[in-house]
Amino acid sequence: MIQRVILSEQVKEELLDDIMAGRYKPGDRLVESQIAKRMGISQSPVREALRDMVAMRFVEVEPHKGARVRRIDQREVLEIYPVRACLEELAGQLAVANAADYLGELETAIGHMTRAFSAGDVRTLAHWDVRFHRTILTASGNQILIETWNSLMIEARTFVTLNNLISSAPEIDLAGRHYPIIEALRAGDPIKCGQVMRRHVEEFGDVMKGIFGGGGGSENMSSHVASDDADVPLVTTEAQAG
Amino acid sequence: MIQRVILSEQVKEELLDDIMAGRYKPGDRLVESQIAKRMGISQSPVREALRDMVAMRFVEVEPHKGARVRRIDQREVLEIYPVRACLEELAGQLAVANAADYLGELETAIGHMTRAFSAGDVRTLAHWDVRFHRTILTASGNQILIETWNSLMIEARTFVTLNNLISSAPEIDLAGRHYPIIEALRAGDPIKCGQVMRRHVEEFGDVMKGIFGGGGGSENMSSHVASDDADVPLVTTEAQAG
DNA sequence: GCATAAGCGGTTATCGATAATCGTTGACGC
DNA sequence: GCGTCAACGATTATCGATAACCGCTTATGC
Numbered sequence: 001m002i003q004r005v006i007l008s009e010q011v012k013e014e015l016l017d018d019i020m021a022g023r024y025k026p027g028d029r030l031v032e033s034q035i036a037k038r039m040g041i042s043q044s045p046v047r048e049a050l051r052d053m054v055a056m057r058f059v060e061v062e063p064h065k066g067a068r069v070r071r072i073d074q075r076e077v078l079e080i081y082p083v084r085a086c087l088e089e090l091a092g093q094l095a096v097a098n099a100a101d102y103l104g105e106l107e108t109a110i111g112h113m114t115r116a117f118s119a120g121d122v123r124t125l126a127h128w129d130v131r132f133h134r135t136i137l138t139a140s141g142n143q144i145l146i147e148t149w150n151s152l153m154i155e156a157r158t159f160v161t162l163n164n165l166i167s168s169a170p171e172i173d174l175a176g177r178h179y180p181i182i183e184a185l186r187a188g189d190p191i192k193c194g195q196v197m198r199r200h201v202e203e204f205g206d207v208m209k210g211i212f213g214g215g216g217g218s219e220n221m222s223s224h225v226a227s228d229d230a231d232v233p234l235v236t237t238e239a240q241a242g
Numbered sequence: 243m244i245q246r247v248i249l250s251e252q253v254k255e256e257l258l259d260d261i262m263a264g265r266y267k268p269g270d271r272l273v274e275s276q277i278a279k280r281m282g283i284s285q286s287p288v289r290e291a292l293r294d295m296v297a298m299r300f301v302e303v304e305p306h307k308g309a310r311v312r313r314i315d316q317r318e319v320l321e322i323y324p325v326r327a328c329l330e331e332l333a334g335q336l337a338v339a340n341a342a343d344y345l346g347e348l349e350t351a352i353g354h355m356t357r358a359f360s361a362g363d364v365r366t367l368a369h370w371d372v373r374f375h376r377t378i379l380t381a382s383g384n385q386i387l388i389e390t391w392n393s394l395m396i397e398a399r400t401f402v403t404l405n406n407l408i409s410s411a412p413e414i415d416l417a418g419r420h421y422p423i424i425e426a427l428r429a430g431d432p433i434k435c436g437q438v439m440r441r442h443v444e445e446f447g448d449v450m451k452g453i454f455g456g457g458g459g460s461e462n463m464s465s466h467v468a469s470d471d472a473d474v475p476l477v478t479t480e481a482q483a484g
Numbered sequence: 485g486c487a488t489a490a491g492c493g494g495t496t497a498t499c500g501a502t503a504a505t506c507g508t509t510g511a512c513g514c
Numbered sequence: 515g516c517g518t519c520a521a522c523g524a525t526t527a528t529c530g531a532t533a534a535c536c537g538c539t540t541a542t543g544c
Contacts, residue, residue: 006305007528033495042529044286051290055297063248064496064535079386082336086328094324144321144394147299151393152386249498275525284499306505306526
Protein backbone atom coordinates (compact mmCIF):
# COMPACT_ATOMS: atom_id res chain seq x y z
CA MET A 1 0.00 0.00 0.00
CA ILE A 2 1.66 3.19 -1.20
CA GLN A 3 1.30 5.84 1.44
CA ARG A 4 0.75 8.83 -0.82
CA VAL A 5 1.01 12.28 0.73
CA ILE A 6 -1.82 14.21 2.33
CA LEU A 7 -4.03 11.82 4.18
CA SER A 8 -7.06 14.05 3.94
CA GLU A 9 -6.87 13.83 0.15
CA GLN A 10 -6.93 10.05 0.29
CA VAL A 11 -9.82 10.15 2.68
CA LYS A 12 -11.69 12.48 0.39
CA GLU A 13 -11.19 10.24 -2.60
CA GLU A 14 -12.26 7.17 -0.69
CA LEU A 15 -15.38 8.84 0.65
CA LEU A 16 -16.18 10.24 -2.77
CA ASP A 17 -15.90 6.74 -4.17
CA ASP A 18 -18.16 5.44 -1.45
CA ILE A 19 -20.77 8.04 -2.22
CA MET A 20 -20.59 7.61 -5.98
CA ALA A 21 -20.85 3.86 -5.63
CA GLY A 22 -23.84 4.17 -3.35
CA ARG A 23 -22.22 2.68 -0.29
CA TYR A 24 -23.27 5.88 1.37
CA LYS A 25 -26.76 6.95 0.40
CA PRO A 26 -28.15 10.47 0.31
CA GLY A 27 -29.03 11.56 3.81
CA ASP A 28 -26.64 9.10 5.44
CA ARG A 29 -24.66 10.50 8.30
CA LEU A 30 -20.90 10.74 7.96
CA VAL A 31 -19.57 10.48 11.49
CA GLU A 32 -16.03 11.76 11.76
CA SER A 33 -14.94 9.48 14.56
CA GLN A 34 -16.40 6.36 12.95
CA ILE A 35 -14.75 7.02 9.60
CA ALA A 36 -11.47 7.79 11.33
CA LYS A 37 -11.61 4.56 13.27
CA ARG A 38 -12.53 2.52 10.22
CA MET A 39 -9.62 3.98 8.26
CA GLY A 40 -7.24 3.71 11.17
CA ILE A 41 -6.42 7.40 11.30
CA SER A 42 -7.19 10.41 13.40
CA GLN A 43 -10.25 12.60 13.26
CA SER A 44 -8.51 15.65 11.76
CA PRO A 45 -7.94 14.48 8.19
CA VAL A 46 -11.43 13.03 8.04
CA ARG A 47 -12.86 16.31 9.18
CA GLU A 48 -10.83 18.15 6.60
CA ALA A 49 -11.94 15.81 3.84
CA LEU A 50 -15.57 16.31 4.82
CA ARG A 51 -15.20 20.07 4.71
CA ASP A 52 -13.70 19.82 1.26
CA MET A 53 -16.65 17.75 0.19
CA VAL A 54 -18.97 20.41 1.49
CA ALA A 55 -17.30 22.87 -0.86
CA MET A 56 -17.80 20.29 -3.60
CA ARG A 57 -21.46 20.07 -2.60
CA PHE A 58 -21.38 16.35 -2.04
CA VAL A 59 -21.88 16.74 1.66
CA GLU A 60 -23.72 19.13 3.92
CA VAL A 61 -22.95 19.91 7.54
CA GLU A 62 -24.86 21.57 10.32
CA PRO A 63 -22.72 23.04 13.10
CA HIS A 64 -22.45 20.72 16.07
CA LYS A 65 -24.64 18.20 14.27
CA GLY A 66 -22.28 16.74 11.74
CA ALA A 67 -22.14 15.81 8.10
CA ARG A 68 -24.55 14.02 5.81
CA VAL A 69 -24.45 12.93 2.21
CA ARG A 70 -26.25 15.65 0.35
CA ARG A 71 -29.54 14.88 -1.29
CA ILE A 72 -29.76 15.87 -4.89
CA ASP A 73 -33.40 16.27 -5.69
CA GLN A 74 -35.21 16.36 -8.97
CA ARG A 75 -35.46 20.13 -8.96
CA GLU A 76 -31.71 20.44 -8.73
CA VAL A 77 -31.09 18.02 -11.56
CA LEU A 78 -33.39 19.97 -13.82
CA GLU A 79 -32.21 23.39 -12.71
CA ILE A 80 -28.69 22.64 -13.73
CA TYR A 81 -29.39 22.39 -17.44
CA PRO A 82 -30.24 26.04 -18.12
CA VAL A 83 -27.09 27.03 -16.27
CA ARG A 84 -24.96 24.54 -18.16
CA ALA A 85 -26.56 25.67 -21.39
CA CYS A 86 -25.50 29.27 -20.99
CA LEU A 87 -22.03 28.44 -19.70
CA GLU A 88 -21.35 25.94 -22.46
CA GLU A 89 -22.75 28.28 -25.09
CA LEU A 90 -20.11 30.77 -24.01
CA ALA A 91 -17.49 28.03 -23.95
CA GLY A 92 -18.43 27.01 -27.47
CA GLN A 93 -18.10 30.57 -28.71
CA LEU A 94 -14.69 31.03 -27.15
CA ALA A 95 -13.42 27.57 -28.03
CA VAL A 96 -13.59 28.21 -31.76
CA ALA A 97 -10.43 30.31 -31.59
CA ASN A 98 -8.41 27.41 -30.18
CA ALA A 99 -10.36 24.52 -31.67
CA ALA A 100 -7.52 23.20 -33.80
CA ASP A 101 -5.53 22.12 -30.76
CA TYR A 102 -8.39 20.11 -29.33
CA LEU A 103 -10.18 18.45 -32.22
CA GLY A 104 -8.16 15.27 -31.84
CA GLU A 105 -8.98 14.98 -28.17
CA LEU A 106 -12.64 15.58 -28.86
CA GLU A 107 -12.75 12.88 -31.52
CA THR A 108 -11.01 10.46 -29.21
CA ALA A 109 -13.63 11.14 -26.59
CA ILE A 110 -16.47 10.45 -29.00
CA GLY A 111 -14.78 7.23 -30.03
CA HIS A 112 -14.63 6.03 -26.44
CA MET A 113 -18.23 7.07 -25.91
CA THR A 114 -19.40 5.13 -28.92
CA ARG A 115 -17.66 1.96 -27.76
CA ALA A 116 -18.88 2.35 -24.18
CA PHE A 117 -22.40 2.94 -25.42
CA SER A 118 -22.34 -0.26 -27.47
CA ALA A 119 -20.94 -2.16 -24.53
CA GLY A 120 -23.56 -0.76 -22.20
CA ASP A 121 -20.82 0.58 -19.97
CA VAL A 122 -22.48 3.62 -18.49
CA ARG A 123 -19.63 4.55 -16.21
CA THR A 124 -17.14 4.79 -19.06
CA LEU A 125 -19.69 6.53 -21.21
CA ALA A 126 -20.22 9.14 -18.54
CA HIS A 127 -16.49 9.54 -18.10
CA TRP A 128 -15.87 10.38 -21.73
CA ASP A 129 -19.00 12.45 -22.06
CA VAL A 130 -17.75 14.69 -19.27
CA ARG A 131 -14.30 14.65 -20.76
CA PHE A 132 -15.65 15.85 -24.08
CA HIS A 133 -17.43 18.78 -22.49
CA ARG A 134 -14.52 19.59 -20.24
CA THR A 135 -12.24 19.71 -23.26
CA ILE A 136 -14.38 22.37 -24.84
CA LEU A 137 -14.34 24.32 -21.60
CA THR A 138 -10.57 24.06 -21.58
CA ALA A 139 -10.43 25.16 -25.19
CA SER A 140 -12.39 28.27 -24.25
CA GLY A 141 -9.32 29.48 -22.39
CA ASN A 142 -11.39 31.41 -19.85
CA GLN A 143 -10.18 30.18 -16.48
CA ILE A 144 -13.11 31.66 -14.58
CA LEU A 145 -15.52 29.93 -16.92
CA ILE A 146 -13.70 26.65 -16.43
CA GLU A 147 -13.76 26.90 -12.67
CA THR A 148 -17.39 27.95 -12.65
CA TRP A 149 -18.31 24.96 -14.75
CA ASN A 150 -16.24 22.71 -12.53
CA SER A 151 -18.13 23.97 -9.52
CA LEU A 152 -21.23 22.35 -10.94
CA MET A 153 -19.68 18.92 -10.32
CA ILE A 154 -20.77 17.68 -13.69
CA GLU A 155 -18.91 14.38 -13.48
CA ALA A 156 -20.70 13.35 -10.36
CA ARG A 157 -24.08 14.09 -11.81
CA THR A 158 -23.50 12.76 -15.28
CA PHE A 159 -23.16 9.12 -14.30
CA VAL A 160 -26.44 9.21 -12.47
CA THR A 161 -28.12 11.18 -15.18
CA LEU A 162 -26.99 8.83 -17.92
CA ASN A 163 -28.15 5.85 -15.95
CA ASN A 164 -31.59 7.34 -15.82
CA LEU A 165 -31.46 8.40 -19.42
CA ILE A 166 -30.28 5.12 -20.87
CA SER A 167 -32.75 2.98 -19.05
CA SER A 168 -35.56 5.33 -19.96
CA ALA A 169 -34.59 6.09 -23.52
CA PRO A 170 -32.02 3.55 -24.68
CA GLU A 171 -32.55 4.49 -28.31
CA ILE A 172 -30.91 7.90 -27.97
CA ASP A 173 -27.51 8.01 -29.69
CA LEU A 174 -25.57 9.71 -26.93
CA ALA A 175 -22.19 9.60 -28.62
CA GLY A 176 -23.43 10.64 -32.04
CA ARG A 177 -25.04 13.74 -30.71
CA HIS A 178 -21.61 15.19 -30.09
CA TYR A 179 -20.56 15.25 -33.74
CA PRO A 180 -22.41 18.46 -34.62
CA ILE A 181 -20.32 20.20 -32.00
CA ILE A 182 -17.08 19.14 -33.63
CA GLU A 183 -18.42 20.19 -37.00
CA ALA A 184 -19.38 23.60 -35.66
CA LEU A 185 -15.92 24.02 -34.20
CA ARG A 186 -14.40 23.11 -37.55
CA ALA A 187 -16.67 25.56 -39.36
CA GLY A 188 -15.18 28.29 -37.21
CA ASP A 189 -18.27 30.38 -36.54
CA PRO A 190 -18.32 31.27 -32.81
CA ILE A 191 -21.99 32.25 -32.67
CA LYS A 192 -23.05 29.10 -34.47
CA CYS A 193 -20.84 26.95 -32.32
CA GLY A 194 -22.26 28.48 -29.16
CA GLN A 195 -25.76 27.77 -30.39
CA VAL A 196 -24.92 24.15 -31.13
CA MET A 197 -23.48 23.69 -27.66
CA ARG A 198 -26.49 25.33 -26.09
CA ARG A 199 -28.89 23.15 -28.01
CA HIS A 200 -26.92 20.03 -27.16
CA VAL A 201 -27.19 20.71 -23.45
CA GLU A 202 -30.78 21.85 -23.61
CA GLU A 203 -31.77 18.70 -25.45
CA PHE A 204 -30.52 16.57 -22.62
CA GLY A 205 -32.25 18.84 -20.17
CA ASP A 206 -35.50 18.33 -22.03
CA VAL A 207 -35.04 14.59 -22.09
CA MET A 208 -34.44 14.57 -18.35
CA LYS A 209 -37.49 16.71 -17.82
CA GLY A 210 -39.46 14.15 -19.75
CA ILE A 211 -38.06 11.31 -17.66
CA PHE A 212 -38.94 13.04 -14.44
CA GLY A 213 -42.45 13.68 -15.70
CA GLY A 214 -42.10 17.41 -15.34
CA GLY A 215 -44.02 17.56 -12.07
CA GLY A 216 -42.44 19.45 -9.20
CA GLY A 217 -42.23 16.98 -6.36
CA SER A 218 -42.14 18.34 -2.84
CA GLU A 219 -41.17 15.25 -0.91
CA ASN A 220 -38.69 12.72 -2.16
CA MET A 221 -37.87 9.09 -1.63
CA SER A 222 -34.53 7.53 -2.24
CA SER A 223 -34.81 5.62 -5.46
CA HIS A 224 -33.11 5.21 -8.79
CA VAL A 225 -33.29 3.28 -11.98
CA ALA A 226 -31.24 0.25 -12.75
CA SER A 227 -27.49 0.47 -13.10
CA ASP A 228 -25.19 -2.01 -14.75
CA ASP A 229 -22.59 -1.54 -12.12
CA ALA A 230 -23.20 -0.39 -8.60
CA ASP A 231 -26.13 0.92 -6.70
CA VAL A 232 -26.07 4.64 -7.26
CA PRO A 233 -28.90 6.41 -5.50
CA LEU A 234 -27.12 9.74 -5.63
CA VAL A 235 -30.29 11.17 -7.04
CA THR A 236 -33.50 11.02 -5.14
CA THR A 237 -36.64 11.49 -7.11
CA GLU A 238 -40.31 10.87 -7.03
CA ALA A 239 -41.38 10.33 -10.57
CA GLN A 240 -39.67 7.56 -12.48
CA ALA A 241 -40.56 6.72 -16.04
CA GLY A 242 -40.75 3.00 -16.77
CA MET B 243 -16.87 40.63 23.41
CA ILE B 244 -19.66 38.21 22.53
CA GLN B 245 -18.25 34.72 22.12
CA ARG B 246 -20.41 33.52 19.24
CA VAL B 247 -20.33 29.85 18.35
CA ILE B 248 -17.93 28.20 15.93
CA LEU B 249 -14.52 29.73 16.35
CA SER B 250 -13.46 28.89 12.84
CA GLU B 251 -16.30 31.04 11.51
CA GLN B 252 -15.11 34.00 13.52
CA VAL B 253 -11.59 33.44 12.34
CA LYS B 254 -12.77 33.30 8.77
CA GLU B 255 -14.67 36.56 9.07
CA GLU B 256 -11.75 38.30 10.71
CA LEU B 257 -9.29 37.12 8.11
CA LEU B 258 -11.70 38.04 5.32
CA ASP B 259 -11.95 41.51 6.82
CA ASP B 260 -8.18 41.72 6.99
CA ILE B 261 -7.84 40.78 3.36
CA MET B 262 -10.60 43.06 2.14
CA ALA B 263 -9.14 45.96 4.10
CA GLY B 264 -5.72 45.31 2.68
CA ARG B 265 -4.06 44.42 5.98
CA TYR B 266 -3.06 41.27 4.19
CA LYS B 267 -1.92 41.90 0.66
CA PRO B 268 -2.08 39.52 -2.29
CA GLY B 269 0.73 37.02 -2.02
CA ASP B 270 1.14 37.45 1.72
CA ARG B 271 1.62 34.24 3.62
CA LEU B 272 -1.03 33.20 6.12
CA VAL B 273 0.81 31.17 8.72
CA GLU B 274 -1.53 29.02 10.75
CA SER B 275 0.47 29.07 13.94
CA GLN B 276 1.05 32.81 13.86
CA ILE B 277 -2.61 33.62 13.31
CA ALA B 278 -3.58 31.16 16.02
CA LYS B 279 -1.19 32.77 18.47
CA ARG B 280 -2.30 36.28 17.60
CA MET B 281 -5.95 35.33 18.13
CA GLY B 282 -5.19 33.35 21.24
CA ILE B 283 -6.61 30.10 19.95
CA SER B 284 -5.41 26.78 18.63
CA GLN B 285 -4.23 25.95 15.15
CA SER B 286 -7.25 23.83 14.19
CA PRO B 287 -9.90 26.52 13.75
CA VAL B 288 -7.45 28.72 11.89
CA ARG B 289 -6.63 25.89 9.54
CA GLU B 290 -10.29 25.22 8.98
CA ALA B 291 -11.00 28.88 8.27
CA LEU B 292 -8.17 28.97 5.74
CA ARG B 293 -9.51 25.91 3.96
CA ASP B 294 -12.92 27.54 3.77
CA MET B 295 -11.32 30.57 2.25
CA VAL B 296 -9.67 28.39 -0.34
CA ALA B 297 -13.10 27.22 -1.40
CA MET B 298 -14.10 30.89 -1.54
CA ARG B 299 -11.04 31.52 -3.71
CA PHE B 300 -9.63 34.20 -1.44
CA VAL B 301 -6.71 32.03 -0.45
CA GLU B 302 -4.57 29.42 -2.11
CA VAL B 303 -2.61 26.65 -0.46
CA GLU B 304 0.16 24.37 -1.57
CA PRO B 305 0.49 21.15 0.37
CA HIS B 306 3.16 21.35 3.03
CA LYS B 307 3.86 24.93 2.03
CA GLY B 308 0.95 26.78 3.49
CA ALA B 309 -1.57 29.43 2.56
CA ARG B 310 -1.24 32.75 0.79
CA VAL B 311 -3.66 35.51 -0.06
CA ARG B 312 -4.65 34.80 -3.60
CA ARG B 313 -3.56 37.17 -6.31
CA ILE B 314 -6.35 38.34 -8.53
CA ASP B 315 -4.74 39.41 -11.74
CA GLN B 316 -6.01 41.53 -14.53
CA ARG B 317 -6.85 38.54 -16.69
CA GLU B 318 -9.13 37.16 -14.03
CA VAL B 319 -10.94 40.46 -13.53
CA LEU B 320 -11.65 40.68 -17.22
CA GLU B 321 -12.50 37.02 -17.67
CA ILE B 322 -15.28 37.22 -15.17
CA TYR B 323 -17.46 39.57 -17.19
CA PRO B 324 -18.40 37.21 -20.01
CA VAL B 325 -19.31 34.59 -17.41
CA ARG B 326 -21.36 37.05 -15.40
CA ALA B 327 -22.99 38.25 -18.58
CA CYS B 328 -24.34 34.86 -19.54
CA LEU B 329 -25.37 33.92 -16.00
CA GLU B 330 -27.13 37.21 -15.42
CA GLU B 331 -28.79 37.08 -18.81
CA LEU B 332 -30.35 33.81 -17.73
CA ALA B 333 -31.23 35.30 -14.36
CA GLY B 334 -32.92 38.22 -16.07
CA GLN B 335 -34.97 35.91 -18.23
CA LEU B 336 -36.13 33.81 -15.31
CA ALA B 337 -36.66 36.73 -12.96
CA VAL B 338 -39.42 38.22 -15.06
CA ALA B 339 -41.86 35.62 -13.79
CA ASN B 340 -41.34 36.68 -10.18
CA ALA B 341 -40.42 40.31 -10.74
CA ALA B 342 -43.41 41.77 -8.91
CA ASP B 343 -42.19 40.50 -5.56
CA TYR B 344 -38.79 42.11 -5.95
CA LEU B 345 -39.32 45.45 -7.65
CA GLY B 346 -39.48 47.30 -4.34
CA GLU B 347 -36.22 45.81 -3.18
CA LEU B 348 -34.57 46.67 -6.45
CA GLU B 349 -35.72 50.27 -6.29
CA THR B 350 -34.49 50.55 -2.73
CA ALA B 351 -31.10 49.31 -3.84
CA ILE B 352 -30.88 51.90 -6.60
CA GLY B 353 -31.83 54.59 -4.11
CA HIS B 354 -29.00 53.62 -1.81
CA MET B 355 -26.62 53.45 -4.74
CA THR B 356 -27.55 56.93 -5.89
CA ARG B 357 -26.96 58.40 -2.45
CA ALA B 358 -23.70 56.51 -1.96
CA PHE B 359 -22.52 57.62 -5.38
CA SER B 360 -23.20 61.28 -4.56
CA ALA B 361 -21.45 60.90 -1.24
CA GLY B 362 -18.47 59.24 -2.88
CA ASP B 363 -18.93 56.24 -0.59
CA VAL B 364 -17.62 53.45 -2.73
CA ARG B 365 -17.99 50.75 -0.15
CA THR B 366 -21.71 51.39 0.28
CA LEU B 367 -22.13 51.79 -3.45
CA ALA B 368 -20.54 48.41 -4.03
CA HIS B 369 -22.68 46.86 -1.32
CA TRP B 370 -25.96 47.94 -2.93
CA ASP B 371 -24.75 47.26 -6.42
CA VAL B 372 -24.12 43.66 -5.48
CA ARG B 373 -27.38 43.57 -3.59
CA PHE B 374 -29.24 44.69 -6.69
CA HIS B 375 -27.75 41.97 -8.81
CA ARG B 376 -28.18 39.37 -6.13
CA THR B 377 -31.84 40.26 -5.86
CA ILE B 378 -32.33 39.51 -9.52
CA LEU B 379 -30.53 36.21 -9.09
CA THR B 380 -32.83 35.43 -6.19
CA ALA B 381 -35.84 36.38 -8.27
CA SER B 382 -34.74 33.90 -10.90
CA GLY B 383 -35.66 31.13 -8.49
CA ASN B 384 -33.00 28.79 -9.90
CA GLN B 385 -30.99 27.68 -6.89
CA ILE B 386 -28.15 26.27 -8.95
CA LEU B 387 -27.87 29.52 -10.83
CA ILE B 388 -27.79 31.44 -7.57
CA GLU B 389 -25.09 29.26 -6.10
CA THR B 390 -23.05 29.37 -9.27
CA TRP B 391 -23.21 33.14 -9.29
CA ASN B 392 -22.31 33.23 -5.62
CA SER B 393 -19.25 31.13 -6.32
CA LEU B 394 -17.89 34.01 -8.35
CA MET B 395 -17.51 36.02 -5.14
CA ILE B 396 -18.94 39.10 -6.77
CA GLU B 397 -19.08 41.16 -3.60
CA ALA B 398 -15.40 40.83 -2.96
CA ARG B 399 -14.52 41.88 -6.46
CA THR B 400 -17.06 44.64 -6.88
CA PHE B 401 -15.59 46.95 -4.27
CA VAL B 402 -12.20 46.80 -5.88
CA THR B 403 -13.64 47.09 -9.35
CA LEU B 404 -15.72 50.12 -8.50
CA ASN B 405 -12.76 51.81 -6.89
CA ASN B 406 -10.89 51.46 -10.12
CA LEU B 407 -13.86 52.45 -12.18
CA ILE B 408 -14.80 55.56 -10.23
CA SER B 409 -11.35 56.99 -10.11
CA SER B 410 -10.82 56.30 -13.79
CA ALA B 411 -14.23 57.30 -15.06
CA PRO B 412 -16.05 59.29 -12.36
CA GLU B 413 -18.60 60.58 -14.82
CA ILE B 414 -20.32 57.23 -15.29
CA ASP B 415 -23.73 57.13 -13.63
CA LEU B 416 -23.42 53.78 -11.91
CA ALA B 417 -26.75 53.89 -10.15
CA GLY B 418 -28.74 55.18 -13.10
CA ARG B 419 -27.57 52.38 -15.32
CA HIS B 420 -29.68 50.00 -13.31
CA TYR B 421 -33.01 51.60 -14.17
CA PRO B 422 -33.33 49.95 -17.59
CA ILE B 423 -33.21 46.62 -15.85
CA ILE B 424 -36.15 47.48 -13.65
CA GLU B 425 -38.04 48.75 -16.66
CA ALA B 426 -37.37 45.55 -18.55
CA LEU B 427 -38.61 43.53 -15.61
CA ARG B 428 -41.77 45.64 -15.50
CA ALA B 429 -42.29 45.20 -19.23
CA GLY B 430 -42.41 41.46 -18.65
CA ASP B 431 -40.52 40.25 -21.70
CA PRO B 432 -38.01 37.59 -20.57
CA ILE B 433 -35.85 37.70 -23.69
CA LYS B 434 -35.64 41.46 -23.61
CA CYS B 435 -34.90 41.49 -19.92
CA GLY B 436 -32.13 38.96 -20.36
CA GLN B 437 -30.61 41.11 -23.08
CA VAL B 438 -30.71 44.19 -20.88
CA MET B 439 -28.98 42.34 -18.08
CA ARG B 440 -26.35 41.01 -20.43
CA ARG B 441 -25.67 44.41 -21.89
CA HIS B 442 -25.47 45.95 -18.43
CA VAL B 443 -22.79 43.51 -17.33
CA GLU B 444 -20.93 43.64 -20.63
CA GLU B 445 -20.79 47.42 -20.49
CA PHE B 446 -18.96 47.30 -17.21
CA GLY B 447 -16.69 44.65 -18.58
CA ASP B 448 -15.86 46.89 -21.51
CA VAL B 449 -15.19 49.84 -19.22
CA MET B 450 -12.85 47.73 -17.13
CA LYS B 451 -11.11 46.51 -20.22
CA GLY B 452 -10.56 50.12 -21.16
CA ILE B 453 -9.18 50.95 -17.74
CA PHE B 454 -6.76 48.09 -17.88
CA GLY B 455 -5.63 49.20 -21.32
CA GLY B 456 -6.46 45.85 -22.85
CA GLY B 457 -2.87 44.63 -22.78
CA GLY B 458 -2.25 41.17 -21.36
CA GLY B 459 0.36 41.58 -18.66
CA SER B 460 2.53 38.62 -17.82
CA GLU B 461 4.11 39.79 -14.59
CA ASN B 462 2.23 41.81 -12.04
CA MET B 463 3.04 44.26 -9.32
CA SER B 464 0.81 44.90 -6.36
CA SER B 465 -0.87 48.20 -7.01
CA HIS B 466 -4.25 49.85 -7.16
CA VAL B 467 -5.89 53.17 -7.67
CA ALA B 468 -6.93 55.48 -4.90
CA SER B 469 -9.58 54.46 -2.41
CA ASP B 470 -11.58 56.73 -0.14
CA ASP B 471 -11.53 54.22 2.62
CA ALA B 472 -8.91 51.62 3.17
CA ASP B 473 -6.00 50.33 1.23
CA VAL B 474 -7.39 47.61 -0.98
CA PRO B 475 -4.77 46.02 -3.17
CA LEU B 476 -6.87 42.95 -3.71
CA VAL B 477 -6.25 43.39 -7.40
CA THR B 478 -2.80 43.35 -8.80
CA THR B 479 -2.32 44.78 -12.19
CA GLU B 480 0.29 46.22 -14.44
CA ALA B 481 -1.43 48.76 -16.63
CA GLN B 482 -3.24 51.55 -14.86
CA ALA B 483 -5.00 54.28 -16.77
CA GLY B 484 -4.53 57.78 -15.37
C1' DG C 485 -51.12 14.33 33.04
C1' DC C 486 -48.03 17.74 31.55
C1' DA C 487 -44.27 20.95 31.39
C1' DT C 488 -39.76 21.67 32.75
C1' DA C 489 -35.21 20.38 34.18
C1' DA C 490 -31.24 17.21 35.05
C1' DG C 491 -28.60 13.43 33.23
C1' DC C 492 -26.67 10.70 29.57
C1' DG C 493 -24.74 8.89 25.18
C1' DG C 494 -22.99 10.27 21.07
C1' DT C 495 -20.69 13.56 18.32
C1' DT C 496 -18.47 17.76 17.06
C1' DA C 497 -15.21 21.58 18.03
C1' DT C 498 -11.03 22.75 19.95
C1' DC C 499 -6.80 22.02 22.18
C1' DG C 500 -1.73 21.05 22.84
C1' DA C 501 1.85 18.12 21.32
C1' DT C 502 4.37 15.53 17.86
C1' DA C 503 5.75 13.81 13.31
C1' DA C 504 6.59 14.93 8.56
C1' DT C 505 8.05 18.05 5.19
C1' DC C 506 10.03 22.17 2.97
C1' DG C 507 13.53 25.75 1.96
C1' DT C 508 17.78 27.38 3.31
C1' DT C 509 22.20 27.66 5.11
C1' DG C 510 26.67 26.34 5.50
C1' DA C 511 30.28 22.69 5.52
C1' DC C 512 32.69 19.76 2.53
C1' DG C 513 35.04 17.80 -1.44
C1' DC C 514 36.68 18.64 -5.93
C1' DG D 515 34.80 28.92 -7.12
C1' DC D 516 31.06 25.73 -7.45
C1' DG D 517 27.98 21.81 -6.95
C1' DT D 518 26.32 18.35 -3.41
C1' DC D 519 24.52 17.14 0.74
C1' DA D 520 23.60 17.17 5.85
C1' DA D 521 21.66 19.72 9.48
C1' DC D 522 18.55 23.36 11.00
C1' DG D 523 14.60 26.36 11.61
C1' DA D 524 10.06 27.18 10.24
C1' DT D 525 5.69 25.43 9.16
C1' DT D 526 2.28 22.11 7.96
C1' DA D 527 -0.09 17.63 8.68
C1' DT D 528 -1.59 14.52 11.90
C1' DC D 529 -2.44 12.73 16.34
C1' DG D 530 -4.78 11.71 20.86
C1' DA D 531 -7.31 13.84 24.46
C1' DT D 532 -10.72 17.00 26.24
C1' DA D 533 -14.35 20.41 26.33
C1' DA D 534 -18.64 21.93 24.40
C1' DC D 535 -22.80 20.83 22.49
C1' DC D 536 -27.13 18.43 20.71
C1' DG D 537 -31.07 15.42 21.10
C1' DC D 538 -33.23 12.31 23.92
C1' DT D 539 -34.60 10.06 28.01
C1' DT D 540 -35.85 10.11 32.55
C1' DA D 541 -36.81 12.25 36.83
C1' DT D 542 -39.25 16.02 39.28
C1' DG D 543 -42.62 19.39 40.59
C1' DC D 544 -47.07 21.09 40.02
